[in-house]
Each structure stands twice: as structure tokens, then as C-alpha cells.
Amino acid sequence: MEYRVLGKTGIKVSLVSLGSGGTRQLGQNSKMSQKSQTTLIRRALNLGINMIDTAAQYGNSESIIGKALQGVSRENYFLCTKWYSPITIHPVESPKLILKSIENSLSKLAISYIDVMMFHGPLHGEYKDIINICYPVLNSLRQQGKIRFIGLSTRFVMDPQQIVAEVALKTNPELFDVVMLKYGILNQYASKIIMPLAIKNNIGIMNMAVIREKLPNLRLLEQLIRKWKNKGLISKDSLEAKNPLGWLVKDEVDSIISAGYKFAADHPAVSTVITGTADVKHLESNVNALTKPRLPFNHTEKLNNLFDGIIEYV
Numbered sequence: 001m002e003y004r005v006l007g008k009t010g011i012k013v014s015l016v017s018l019g020s021g022g023t024r025q026l027g028q029n030s031k032m033s034q035k036s037q038t039t040l041i042r043r044a045l046n047l048g049i050n051m052i053d054t055a056a057q058y059g060n061s062e063s064i065i066g067k068a069l070q071g072v073s074r075e076n077y078f079l080c081t082k083w084y085s086p087i088t089i090h091p092v093e094s095p096k097l098i099l100k101s102i103e104n105s106l107s108k109l110a111i112s113y114i115d116v117m118m119f120h121g122p123l124h125g126e127y128k129d130i131i132n133i134c135y136p137v138l139n140s141l142r143q144q145g146k147i148r149f150i151g152l153s154t155r156f157v158m159d160p161q162q163i164v165a166e167v168a169l170k171t172n173p174e175l176f177d178v179v180m181l182k183y184g185i186l187n188q189y190a191s192k193i194i195m196p197l198a199i200k201n202n203i204g205i206m207n208m209a210v211i212r213e214k215l216p217n218l219r220l221l222e223q224l225i226r227k228w229k230n231k232g233l234i235s236k237d238s239l240e241a242k243n244p245l246g247w248l249v250k251d252e253v254d255s256i257i258s259a260g261y262k263f264a265a266d267h268p269a270v271s272t273v274i275t276g277t278a279d280v281k282h283l284e285s286n287v288n289a290l291t292k293p294r295l296p297f298n299h300t301e302k303l304n305n306l307f308d309g310i311i312e313y314v
Helices: 025-030 034-046 061-068 093-109 124-144 163-171 194-200 218-230 256-266 280-289 297-307
Strands: 003-005 012-014 016-019 051-053 078-084 114-120 147-153 178-181 204-207 270-276
Touching (some): 003 270, 016 280, 025 034, 034 061, 078 093, 093 114, 124 147, 147 163, 178 194, 270 280
Parallel strands (some): 016 270, 078 114, 178 204
16 A cells, blocks of 8 residues: 655555545445444455545444444544535534534544544635634634644535635635545546645645546446537547547556546545445455556546546536
């Protein structure tokens, strides 16, 4: 397992992090037992993963993780969790909601401090209130030792440009230690402004949702590429109609999924890539993809030339 420094936090995190959100939520949606969930999380630790990502909104993920980590030394892992900001931020109620959420997270995770506490997907219009009303609460909790580092995640489904991260790193880079965003083969726009700003300001990047439904599903991928050709986003002759990214599968790249993970980890701003799974073999496969976290240079260059200007949720 490769380890990278998470920006100004100074902590060394595994290149692969275990996520507990998305469609799988540690097997909650498939009624996975706590015993099996514990096996999955313990296997992640055995593979060298030392960062686990969760959120108050991920079902019972925090409780599942807390139970699975009972008896594991706190020095062996880092935890990132999040607080969701309501659309309308109230100057009195919001700090109370943050405090309640963090106390609940600490209790469910059975820990005394949170390594990375994030604002969960604020939109651009909420950012000013987040800074003025909510940030002081996290800063106070950091001074009390209940959290170590502060970050924010983007809501790429509603904002593919992930503008809130751009605003944060342009206006208040000193306030944030970590940003969680989406960057991958089909979602490269963050590399235009956000990721260079992260490097400049030594902000750690946790890369989420790098493999979603289109990339691993050949039928959906072909439909997407056809749509982008029809819209003029990529040239008609740039990729084959059938299996348009099949050329990536070569030598040490055994699948398009593997290529996706390698591409997601290759940018110098990225500290860790989050994988969400409910299956041990799937987890092992994703970790294996990043034992050598780079595509051939000419393949990366071609992907950049094809997709880096496209702003669309994929």
C-alpha cells in the first residue's frame, strides 16, 4: 500500500480509503450482517487501509464502523465524517445541529476525537453562512480536541463544476485542511482550478466516487460517449463506438475499473482515493489496482485531451 501526506494535516494516509456511502453503504442496502461488515472493515485494515470515510447521513454506517473497530488501536486508523448543512442556515439552530451531530458521531464511532470533520456538500449559495455561522463551531471543537482537522466535501450531483471547493480555496484556503471532491476519467474538471489551488495551499484531496455507473457499465458508457459526440463535446472519430475505452486495458491494467482507479490516483493533488464496497473480493481488487497507481503516460494524456473540458455529472 502506498501512503501519501494529506496536505497540511501532515498525516500519512493510505492511497486507498474505505468509504461507507454511495449505493452500497457497507452492505446496508443488501442487509449485510454486522459480522460480515466487521470482516470487511478488518480486511481493509489488513490490506493497509488506514482512512475510513463516513457521514451522519450514511444510514447506520457510523455505528457499523464503531462496532467493527472495537479492540483496534486508535493509532491504526483515521476517521473522516461529515455534517450536512441545511439549505437555510439559521444562526442559532445550525450550531446546535452541528454540536448534536458531532456528539452523535463520536458516540456511534466509539471514539473520543474525529480526525477529519467536514461540512457535507454545501452549495455555493450556502458557503458564506457556513463560514460565518458554522465554521466557528468546528474551530472551537478543534480547540477542545474533539476534532483534529476541518474540511468540506462537494455535491457533484447538483454541481458538477464543484464550485464551492473553488470558492473555498480561492477565498479561505487557510481555514481548510482537506477537501473531498470527485475527479476521474469522465469527471476531470476539478483539475482546471481546484486541484492546482489545493497544491498551492497544501490542502489534502480525498477523491470520491471515481467509479460510478457509467464507467464500469459498457452499455451506459457507449451511450454516454455517443451523446458527447452528438453534442460536439468530443470529436466523432475520437473513440470507437463499441467499447470506447477498451484501449486502456493493456499490460498491468486488467479492466476499465482498474484504469479508473489508477487515473484517479495519478494526479499529484490526490492524497487518497475512496472506494465504497460491500464485498471483500471487490475491495481487494480495487486495492490491487492501486498497487501501481499510474496509467501509461500516453493513455493519461489521451484521456486528458478527450475529457478534461467536459462539465457534466457522470
